[in-house]
Amino acid sequence: MIQALLVGLTVLILMFFENWLSYPMISRPLIVGTAIGIALGDIKTGVQVGASLELVFMGVMAIGGTVPPDPVSGTAVGTAYAIILGKGVETAFALAVPTSILCQMLFVPFVATRSIYTPFIDKMIEKGNWKGIQRLFPIVSITNEVCSAAVCALAVGLGSDAIKSFIDAVPQTLLDGMGVSAGMLGAVGFGLLLKMMWQKKLAVYYFLGFIMASYCGMPLMAIAIVGIILVIILYFEGETAKRKTAPASAAAGADAGEEDLFND
Amino acid sequence: MISERFGLKGEDAKMMAKVMRRSHQSDAVYTWEKFQAMGYVWCMIPVINRLYDKKEDRVEGYKRHWELYNTNPTVGGFVIGLSAAMEVQAANDPNFDKSSISAVKTSLMGPFAGIGDSIFQSTWRVITMGIGLSLAKDGSLLGPIMFLLLYNLVAEPCRVLLPYVGYSLGSKFMTQAEESGIMSFVTKAASIVGLMTVGAMTATMVSLQIGYVFKMNGATQSIQEMIDSIFPCALPLLLTLGCFKLLNKNVKPTTLIVAIMILGIVGKYAGIF
Numbered sequence: 001m002i003q004a005l006l007v008g009l010t011v012l013i014l015m016f017f018e019n020w021l022s023y024p025m026i027s028r029p030l031i032v033g034t035a036i037g038i039a040l041g042d043i044k045t046g047v048q049v050g051a052s053l054e055l056v057f058m059g060v061m062a063i064g065g066t067v068p069p070d071p072v073s074g075t076a077v078g079t080a081y082a083i084i085l086g087k088g089v090e091t092a093f094a095l096a097v098p099t100s101i102l103c104q105m106l107f108v109p110f111v112a113t114r115s116i117y118t119p120f121i122d123k124m125i126e127k128g129n130w131k132g133i134q135r136l137f138p139i140v141s142i143t144n145e146v147c148s149a150a151v152c153a154l155a156v157g158l159g160s161d162a163i164k165s166f167i168d169a170v171p172q173t174l175l176d177g178m179g180v181s182a183g184m185l186g187a188v189g190f191g192l193l194l195k196m197m198w199q200k201k202l203a204v205y206y207f208l209g210f211i212m213a214s215y216c217g218m219p220l221m222a223i224a225i226v227g228i229i230l231v232i233i234l235y236f237e238g239e240t241a242k243r244k245t246a247p248a249s250a251a252a253g254a255d256a257g258e259e260d261l262f263n264d
Numbered sequence: 265m266i267s268e269r270f271g272l273k274g275e276d277a278k279m280m281a282k283v284m285r286r287s288h289q290s291d292a293v294y295t296w297e298k299f300q301a302m303g304y305v306w307c308m309i310p311v312i313n314r315l316y317d318k319k320e321d322r323v324e325g326y327k328r329h330w331e332l333y334n335t336n337p338t339v340g341g342f343v344i345g346l347s348a349a350m351e352v353q354a355a356n357d358p359n360f361d362k363s364s365i366s367a368v369k370t371s372l373m374g375p376f377a378g379i380g381d382s383i384f385q386s387t388w389r390v391i392t393m394g395i396g397l398s399l400a401k402d403g404s405l406l407g408p409i410m411f412l413l414l415y416n417l418v419a420e421p422c423r424v425l426l427p428y429v430g431y432s433l434g435s436k437f438m439t440q441a442e443e444s445g446i447m448s449f450v451t452k453a454a455s456i457v458g459l460m461t462v463g464a465m466t467a468t469m470v471s472l473q474i475g476y477v478f479k480m481n482g483a484t485q486s487i488q489e490m491i492d493s494i495f496p497c498a499l500p501l502l503l504t505l506g507c508f509k510l511l512n513k514n515v516k517p518t519t520l521i522v523a524i525m526i527l528g529i530v531g532k533y534a535g536i537f
Contacts, residue, residue: 019292022337022423025389025415030396034408044403051400051407054393112525114295119518121302125330128323130309137306141292173532180537181528183471184503185296188520189332190466191507192298196331196366197459198508205456209463214497221378223464224371227457234456235449 001157006039007080008153015072015145020138029053029075036079049079049092056096070107073148074100077155084156099155102166103148105175108182110144115185117143205230270428275314280348282310284427287344291337297521299334304344304369311348315355325351328365334465335373336380338419343372345430353438360442364451370458374465388418470500475537 014035018027025031030050037046057071078096085091117140124132155162194206205227212218212226266284267277290303305326312325335343347369354360392414400407441447478485491498507520531537 019294020289022288022291022419023384024419025412028389028393028411030393030400030408030411034405043405046403047400047405047407048403051397054397108296111294112296114293115297115521118295118297118521121330122518125305125326126323128319128326130313130322130326133302133305133326134309137289137293137302140302141289174529177529177532177537178525179528180472180532181525182296184500184524184528185521186299186470187466187500187504187507188297188511188517188524189299189301190462190470190504191511191520192517193332193370193462194504194508195511196363197370197455197462199455202452202455202459205459206463206466209460210467210497210501211463212460213464213467214495214501218464219378220374220461220464220468223460224375224378224457227371227460231453231456235453238449 003040003080003084004153004157007036007076007156008149010035010039011072011076011152012142012145012149015148016142019141019145027072029057029071032072032075033079036076037083040080040083042083045083045088046079049082049089050075052089053078053092053096056093057100069097069100070103070148071100073103073152073155076152080152080156095155099152102155103151105170106147106151109175109178110147112178112182113143113147114140266424266428270432272428272432279310279314280345280428280431283307283344283348283431284341284424286310287341287427288337288423290340290344297517298330298332300337301330301333303337304329304331304333304347307344308347308351311351315351328362331366333369333373334469335377336384338384338422339376339380339426340373341423341426342430343369343376345427345432346372346434347430348427349431349434349438352435353442357442361447361451364447364454367451367454367458371454371456371461374461384419389415466500466504467497470504472499472503473537474499476535 011032014027014032018024026035030047030053033046033048033050033053034043035046037043037050040046053071053075057069057074074096077099078092078094081095082088082092117136121133121136121140124130124136198206209223209227212223213220218226267273267280270280272280286307286309290307291300293302293306294300295302308325308329312322316322316325329347347365350365350368354362354365392411395414396407396411398407399410441450474487474491476487478487510520511517528537
C-alpha cells in the first residue's frame with residue numbers, strides 16, 4: 001500500500017516538473033526508473049530497468065498532436081513490480097507495455113479534464129481577474145497528472161490482473177470516440193484564431209498553406225519559408241509597382257530614392 | 265546579471281526576469297482546444313500589468329494572448345520575449361496596430377516548433393541519452409545524472425536566454441520599423457506567413473476521418489480513400505471553417521467543444537468515424 005502511494009507520488013512529481021520546467025527530460029524512462037528505484041529503496045534495479053525500458057521507448061516522443069504509448073506510467077509500474085517481485089527486467093517489460101498502452105488510451109480523456117476549467121478562465125479574463133488566473137494555473141496543470149499518477153498507484157496497489165481486466169472493461173468505442181473528438185477539438189482553436197486573423201484579401205494564403213500541407217505533404221518549416229519568400233516577392237513587386245505608377249516627371253525623385261537606398 | 269548583458273535597466277529588467285521565469289511554464293497547461301494559450305497569458309501577465317493600469321486595457325491585453333498557440337517550449341521563449349517587446353511598443357505608441365502582435369506570434373510558432381523539435385527532441389536528447397545509457401549499464405547512478413546534466417546544460421541556457429534575445433531584438437526592430445514606416449508591411453507579412461502556418465496546421469493537427477466502408481456486390485469502397493484521392497484533409501478543413509463560421513455568429517467556444525465531444529463519441533458508436 002505504501003509502495004503504491006510512493007509510486008503514485010513519484011510519478012506525480014516527475015510529470016508535474018517535466019511540464020512546469022519546459023521538459024528537462026525527467027519523465028524519460030531512464031529517469032523514471034531511477035526515481036522509482038530511489039523511492040522503493042533499490043536504486044540499482046531501478047537504473048537497470050529504466051535503461052532497458054528507455055531503449056524500448058526511445059523513439060516514442062510526442063511531436064505535434066500525436067499520442068504515443070505513455071512511457072512514464074509504463075516505466076513506473078514496470079520498475080515497481082520488478083523491484084517488489086524481485087524478478088528483474090522481464091517482469092518489468094511484461095507490465096510496462098500494457099500499462100503504457102492503458103495510459104495512452106486514457107491520455108486523451110485525462111488531458112480533456114483541463115478543458116473543464118476553460119469557461120472559468122474565460123470569465124476571469126473577461127473580468128481582468130489576473131490573480132485568479134495565476135491561482136488556477138498550477139491547478140489546471142496538475143489535474144491530468146493526478147489522474148495518471150492515480151492510475152500508476154492503482155496498478156501497483158491492485159496488481160497486474162487489475163490493469164488487464166480494466167482495459168477489457170472499458171468499452172473500446174467510448175475511448176476511440178474520445179480520441180476522435182480530441183483530434184477534432186483543434187478545429188475550435190484554429191477557428192478562434194481565424195476569427196482574429198481573417199482578412200478577405202489575405203484569406204487565400206490560408207488555403208495556400210493548407211494545400212501545401214495536405215496535397216504536397218510539406219513540413220511546416222518549409223511552408224513558413226515559402227511564406228517568407230512570398231512576402232519578399234510581394235514587397236519588391238510592390239516597390240516596383242509604386243515606381244511605375246509614379247509619373248515620369250517624378251523620375252528624378254525616384255532616382256534620389258534609389259541613391260538613398262544604396263547609400264544606406 | 266543577464267539583464268545587464270542585454271542592456272536592460274530598472275523596470276525593464278524586473279519585468280523580463282519575471283517573463284523569463286514564467287516562460288518555463290509556457291507548456292505547463294496544454295489543452296485540446298487552445299493548446300498553450302493559458303501558458304502564454306501566464307507569461308504575459310507581468311507585461312500587461314506593468315503597462316496598463318485601467319481594467320479595460322488589461323482585459324484587452326489578456327484577451328490578445330488567450331488564443332491558440334503552440335510551439336516547442338524550449339526555444340519558444342524567443343517568441344514570448346518578442347511579444348513582450350511589441351506590447352511595450354504598443355502601450356507607448358497609440359498608432360501601433362495591435363493586431364500585429366498576434367500576427368507575429370502566429371507566424372513564428374510553426375518555425376520555432378520545427379527548430380526546437382528537431383534540435384532538442386530528435387537530436388540532442390538522443391545523443392545525451394546514448395551517453396547516459398552507456399554509463400547506466402551496471403545500474404550506476406552516474407548514467408541518469410549525466411543524461412540530465414548534459415541535456416539541460418544546453419537546453420536550460422536556451423530557456424533562460426531566448427526570452428531576452430527576443431525582447432532586445434524585438435525592441436530594436438520595432439523602433440526601426442516604426443521610424444522607417446514599414447510597420448504596416450511587417451504586419452501584412454506576418455499575417456501572410458501566419459495564415460499559411462494556420463492553414464498548414466489545420467491540415468496536420470486537426471484530424472477527422474470517415475471509417476465507414478461501402479459494400480456493394482461484395483466490392484468495398486472506403487469513403488475516406490475517395491475523399492483522399494479528391495481532396496486530402498477535406499474534412500478537417502470543413503470542420504475548421506465550420507467552427508470559424510459558427511464562432512463568427514457568436515456561438516460560444518464551450519458550446520462547440522461539447523458538441524464536438526458528443527459528435528465524436530456518437531459518430532464512433534454509429535460507425536461513421
